[in-house]
Amino acid sequence: MNSTLGDQMLSILSAATGTLQLVFWSLVISTIIGALLTPVAVRKNIWVRLPIMVYSWIGRALPPLTLLIGFYFGFIYAGIRLPGMTAAIIAFVFLNAAYTVEIFRAGYLAVPKGQFEGVKALGLPPWRAQLGIIAPQVLRVSTPALITNATTVLKDSALASVIGVMEMTAQTQRIVQSAPGHAIILYSYLAVLYIVLCSGLFILQHYLEKRLKVHRRPQALRRKP
Amino acid sequence: MTHPTDDTMPLVALRNIHKSFGDLEVLKGVELTVNRGEVVSLIGPSGSGKTTLLRLINCLEMPTAGEVWIDGKRIDAVEKNGRIVPAKEKELRAHRVETGMVFQQYNLFPHMTAMENLIYAPRIVRGVSKDQATAEARTLLTRIGLAERAEHYPNELSGGQQQRVAVARALAMKPKVILFDEVTSALDPEMVGEVLEVLGELAETGMTMVLVTHEMQFASEVSDRVIFMDQGAVVEEGPPSQIFDAPLQERTQHFLRRLHVRR
Ligand SMILES: Nc1ncnc2c1ncn2[C@@H]1O[C@H](COP(=O)(O)OP(=O)(O)O)[C@@H](O)[C@H]1O
Ligand SMILES: [Mg+2]
Numbered sequence: 001m002n003s004t005l006g007d008q009m010l011s012i013l014s015a016a017t018g019t020l021q022l023v024f025w026s027l028v029i030s031t032i033i034g035a036l037l038t039p040v041a042v043r044k045n046i047w048v049r050l051p052i053m054v055y056s057w058i059g060r061a062l063p064p065l066t067l068l069i070g071f072y073f074g075f076i077y078a079g080i081r082l083p084g085m086t087a088a089i090i091a092f093v094f095l096n097a098a099y100t101v102e103i104f105r106a107g108y109l110a111v112p113k114g115q116f117e118g119v120k121a122l123g124l125p126p127w128r129a130q131l132g133i134i135a136p137q138v139l140r141v142s143t144p145a146l147i148t149n150a151t152t153v154l155k156d157s158a159l160a161s162v163i164g165v166m167e168m169t170a171q172t173q174r175i176v177q178s179a180p181g182h183a184i185i186l187y188s189y190l191a192v193l194y195i196v197l198c199s200g201l202f203i204l205q206h207y208l209e210k211r212l213k214v215h216r217r218p219q220a221l222r223r224k225p
Numbered sequence: 226m227t228h229p230t231d232d233t234m235p236l237v238a239l240r241n242i243h244k245s246f247g248d249l250e251v252l253k254g255v256e257l258t259v260n261r262g263e264v265v266s267l268i269g270p271s272g273s274g275k276t277t278l279l280r281l282i283n284c285l286e287m288p289t290a291g292e293v294w295i296d297g298k299r300i301d302a303v304e305k306n307g308r309i310v311p312a313k314e315k316e317l318r319a320h321r322v323e324t325g326m327v328f329q330q331y332n333l334f335p336h337m338t339a340m341e342n343l344i345y346a347p348r349i350v351r352g353v354s355k356d357q358a359t360a361e362a363r364t365l366l367t368r369i370g371l372a373e374r375a376e377h378y379p380n381e382l383s384g385g386q387q388q389r390v391a392v393a394r395a396l397a398m399k400p401k402v403i404l405f406d407e408v409t410s411a412l413d414p415e416m417v418g419e420v421l422e423v424l425g426e427l428a429e430t431g432m433t434m435v436l437v438t439h440e441m442q443f444a445s446e447v448s449d450r451v452i453f454m455d456q457g458a459v460v461e462e463g464p465p466s467q468i469f470d471a472p473l474q475e476r477t478q479h480f481l482r483r484l485h486v487r488r
Contacts, residue, residue, distance in 0.1 A: 118332035121283060122346040122398060123322035132345065136336045213336055213378065 005182050008175050009189055015171035016193055022085060022157045022167060023197075026092035027150050033093065034100025038138075039130070041105045052101060059098020064156045067091040072163040084164035092153055092160075099149050107142035108134070140212040147205040151198050168193055234297050236261045236402055236433050237282055242291035244277055244457075251277050253457040254291075259402065262431045266444040268468075269454035270480060275437040278454070279404050282435065283324035284317045295320060296401060322350055325395030325403040329411050331387045333379040339366065339390045340375040343397045351398065358397070365393040369423050385416030389423050402433040409440060441484060445469045453477045 003011075041052045062070075071094070072087040082090075111134055119129035161170030172190045176183045237259035244252035251274045259265050267275045280286040281293060284300060293301040300320045302309050312320075333342050343362035347353045353361070366372045369389040371382075379387050388408055395403050405424065409417045421443050428434060428447045438444050444451055445465040452462040453474070461474040472478045 112330075112332075114328060114330045114332035115334070117285065117328065118334070120285060121321055121326040121328075122394075123318045123320075123350050124346055125318065125349070128349050132349075133334055140336065 005185065008182060008186060011175065012168050012171050012186065012190060012193070015166055015168040018085070018165060018167040019157050019197070022088055022092065022160055022165060023154050025089045026096055026153055029089070030093045030096035030100050031146070033097040034104055037097070037101045038104040038108060041101050042108045056098045056102055059095055060102070064091070064095055065159050065162065067095055068159055068163055084160065087163055088160040088165045096149060096153055100146065103142045103145045103149070104138055107138040110141050111137045136212065143205060143208050143212060147201055150201050154197055154201065155194065235259060236296055237435070238294040239281060240292040240294065242278070242281060243289045244281065244286065245289045251457050255459055257452070259433060259435055262433055263449045264428045264434045264436070264447050266448040266451045267435065267437045267454060268441070268444060268451060273454045274457045275454055276406055279406050279435060279437055282404055283321050283326055287311070295323065322398060323401045325398055325400035327391050327395050327403065327405045327408050329407045331391040333387055333391055333394070335379050338376050338378055339371065339382070342390060342394050347397050362397060365396055369393050383416060384412045385419045388412065388420045392423055392427070402435065405434065405436040405438070407437050407439065441469065453480065455480070
């Protein structure tokens with residue numbers, strides 16, 4: 001490979017779209033699934049929520065690398081040949097939804113009992129109460145933990161190269177292997193790219209916390225200003 | 226199971242109410258009637274079942290035995306095909322709209338401004354338009370002296386202000402009766418007065434009110450009737466002058482003496 005340093009950096013940058021694609025879809029789908037599982041996960045009846053507890057336990061217990069390889073070759077054994085990217089998204093959704101439902105469950109349990117009584121006493125229909133009153137409060141306490149999780153997914157996405165997903169770490173490795181001259185510069189460049197992407201998540205967190213008024217603690221007994 | 230409504234019929238009637246939590250029987254055959262426009266205070270030692278009784282009126286708790294009647298209609302159970310069956314959650318919900326409740330801990334929605342707290346349920350439950358709900362909420366906020374705080378979030382308000390907003394939120398639903406469960410107990414002493422003032426003004430408008438309270442002075446001023454409860458039963462009831470100045474029952478005398486009530 002006779003390319004200039006500029007070309008090499010550009011090709012790493014274009015591989016960042018692979019990283020972004022993987023992380024974006026994994027986060028979006030796992031957040032939706034986590035949210036959909038939460039109403040069941042917070043039910044009092046242990047038998048109703050047991051399947052979700054078992055799933056969440058397994059999803060959090062397995063290393064991401066194991067899940068990536070497991071899903072990729074699992075599908076091949078089942079006769080389904082998925083593109084590496086699709087298999088990787090499925091693996092990360094499986095992993096991250098397990099964390100997400102735990103975060104939402106904890107957030108739900110943190111909503112004061114009085115809020116549930118308040119909506120009941122007003123005669124609000126359950127689903128309007130859940131969506132309009134309870135869910136925003138769950139989301140509000142869950143945001144910091146969700147973003148922490150998202151940064152983990154971003155960093156773990158580098159592992160997806162083992163099943164042939166073209167993302168930025170794999171691309172850097174490939175370039176350095178064939179032309180080791182710029183190794184230090186290229187790896188530093190890679191580091192900067194991760195920092196930039198992570199910063200994007202932190203900015204999202206800041207925005208969400210402002211929108212959701214994360215710092216508005218319920219029932220703070222503050223004195224008259 | 227409805228009788229023709231007439232204005233002489235009690236608005237709230239609890240008939241021979243028993244309530245147990247597991248093995249613990251906390252209400253042992255209680256009768257309670259509240260007439261239209263009447264202000265009734267429930268007093269008694271902690272654990273005597275006052276909160277439970279109040280929560281039975283709007284079916285936040287269901288009786289183990291006995292009947293709950295509101296405005297001439299049986300609420301806790303309904304007649305279906307000639308048999309009496311427990312009311313469904315949906316039927317209870319329709320009933321709760323008519324019985325407002327204010328809690329000790331305010332329970333305002335923390336992610337909504339005072340105004341949003343007031344208009345949310347009327348819009349959804351009563352189907353009121355946004356403009357109308359907002360106009361009515363403004364009137365209510367003015368009445369409780371918080372018109373200029375409409376756009377503030379609960380944590381930007383003092384405890385007393387939050388509780389006044391909670392009263393207004395209950396009023397916004399236009400209930401037939403409002404239940405108050407120790408609404409000043411969580412407040413700093415200097416904020417108790419402003420909340421009691423709002424309740425006193427409300428009583429003067431002819432609102433039907435049931436209050437659980439430890440504010441004996443206030444109870445004696447606003448109540449038409451005071452009910453003293455102990456160990457899950459009504460011990461004595463009567464006009465405030467009787468209960469506070471000349472209680473007939475030994476247990477009432479004992480309770481009031483312990484509170485150092487001197488008038
Ligand atoms: N949900 C519940 N489960 C079990 N016991 C309860 C419950 N609610 C109230 N109790 C018990 O019922 C009794 C009466 O409580 P409560 O009605 O709150 O009394 P008060 O309001 O007069 O202090 C107390 O002994 C209390 O511990
Ligand atoms: Mg109580």
